[in-house]
Amino acid sequence: MDYDVVVVGGGPSGATAAHDLALSGHRVALLDRAGRIKPCGGAIPPRLIADFDIPDTQIVAKITTARMISPTGRKVDIPIENGFVGMVDRENFDEFLRVRAADAGAERFTGTYTKIERDAQGTHVIYRDKETGDTRRLTCAVVIGADGARSNVARDEVKGGDRIPYVIAYHEIVEAPEGGTDAYDPDRCDVVYDGRISPDFYGWVFPHGKSASIGMGSMDKEVDLKKATADLRAFSHLANCKTIRREGAPIPLKPLDRWDNGRDVVLAGDAAGVVAPSSGEGIYYAMVGGRVAATAAAAKLQSGRIKDLDLARRLFMREHKGVFKVLSAMQNAYYRSDERRERFVSLCHDIDVQRLTFEAYMNKKLVKARPLAHIKIGVKNLAHLTGLISATRV
Template sequence: MKYDVVVVGGGPSGATAAEDLARSGHKVALIDRAGRIKPCGGAIPPRLIRDFQIPEEQLVAKITTARMISPTGRRVDIPIENGFVGMVDREHFDEFLRVRAQEAGAVRVTGTYTKITRDDDGTHVHYRDKASGEDRQLTTKLVIGADGARSNVARTEIKDGDKIPYVIAYHEIVEAPGPRGDYHPDRCDVVYDGRISPDFYGWVFPHGKSASIGMGSFLKEVDLKQATADLREASGLADCKTIRKEGAPIPLKPLDQWDNGRDVVLAGDAAGVVAPSSGEGIYYAMVGGRVAAIAAATKLQTGMIKDLQLARKLFMREHKSVFKVLGAMQNAYYKSDERRERFVSLCHDIDVQRLTFEAYMNKELVKARPLAHIKIGIKNLAHLTGLVAPTRV
């Protein structure tokens, strides 16, 4: 059997691409290793729930408050007005997406991708079958590489695909059925503290009867497990039963090129589409899968190689400005604890809170209140230049 598209990687990006293509009538295979769970806080905004039709039963918690914690322990609680942030557990959420793709018509294959070869019969995706351990191959017209931040598809098929910068994230899922210590099941805590992460942040995110506690860092010398243990202690969750532990890279910047100009296009973490500053990846991964599917379907219809470029063009058309702003914020405020302190102080401002969450919930920069943007810009400049002292509470 010859497939129209073989998708490598069954996370949110790959599963979304496979489902979209299958629903549009294409012959699709989805290769996934199975058993791999990415460390992730699990937050999904209302736009994701709406755009990708996520059912209520996939939400393990609904968050109504976000707490920012500074290096000196300052706490700023930001209410989520007129809505909530949904939380999912990647162990179950990713499998739900894979099953949905299969029900749409995609063929699921369990194994580990090894390489791509080509001959007169087409493009062949080689993999090691999980059950038998045998080397097998699928013949296809196109390949979507959605195999994570250190993508083997990107490394061998895309220019500079092996040069994507990333942080290493680590988290522990623990039992946490209700409020205890400094933890509350309706609130996400984001910790900006160099003792936890000198260049990123730590998190304590509720998952209903459990919680995700973790952090990330670009620096290899950082002890991820000790930092997470410190977070557990500070949150009052140190003695909770540990359910599982996971670590993985999180990309920091989208690649400049997502296709090989022939038969491969990237999606999700493989293309580097994780939001700077926040590290948010699920929504952008699923959007990345969708635009990769659009590019693949268009190429199959027109036969024009350049249509593979649609994936990056469509993604950047909608999200480039948000990524640029978030990247500038990360560069400005994550360099030192003094700046982290000022960033958390800036979050006291009501305009900052409202515009931040409007942008997060709807995934676009809000332009409705230009005076508020000017006000925030002035305050931001004042904090960065030290003209104002951090707010004391």
């Protein structure tokens, strides 16, 4: 057999899985399509930086404030206490992760996955070579499918993998005005909850140092993504900034019920559906997904037990199921109308909401240290949803 594991997809999830497996001495092939950059705000929390040893050179901006903007233009600034949100440029960040995997011993291949075949010699990943156009194959014992939200590996190999719900995200990377403007702050992330930008998700303006990511997402196929983004650029006084590149792609909304095929394939990252509801945050969860997929693959290689492939989903859900459940409930409650969005931004005025939200974001855990604060938030949340508190009250 040529490889222990073939990883299909070289984004943060696949590159992390390849790196971890190669570092532990496994023979790894990393297959990736060159030239694809996923639309992404690029935000990463301190826990990701620490857990995955990300050097400061990859951080293009350090955000200290998040601004929530309601449909009526109400602005709530939330300071990020005792830390920052790191920003990365996916064009450089993803390649950094792929190079790191190669430095650890993974062998890189550039091409497009077409299918998986099996015979007495093993499992074969068939792909079309980017340079020559020839059909080639990589032989292995385990395949990790990390090829995005509309994963072809998931579609071919895992039950339910062809039916994952998603939003379509679109953004434009622009040259940021030096020093900012009256509407754009290079140290602040803006999140816009407005049905005119997105009827069921949100828009964002995220600084990337010398550039900025401006984008939005929606499940509504009738939404004009480019017009909505143009409107968002105008709102942020960035309409006249030079556009560097434009990108669009699906973002999954729900983890799949199963991540493996009960034989030789396990999914990771967007292919498994691990993007946080409500926030749409994906980089951290993608990298965790890659790490647990690598753990499951290594366990299966060592034990020979097929059931060990299920470790990936079990390990991920053990730590993150609660956060996903809360964020999903929040999205269902507040994203359905502009009236609800107005109430959500109003709720963000509460200091306990601000502190607990960012403590959870920074550490990727539900905060349990202040039960009275949780009760207070629960009562206020109910009052906002039922209209007992006016959305216009501060």
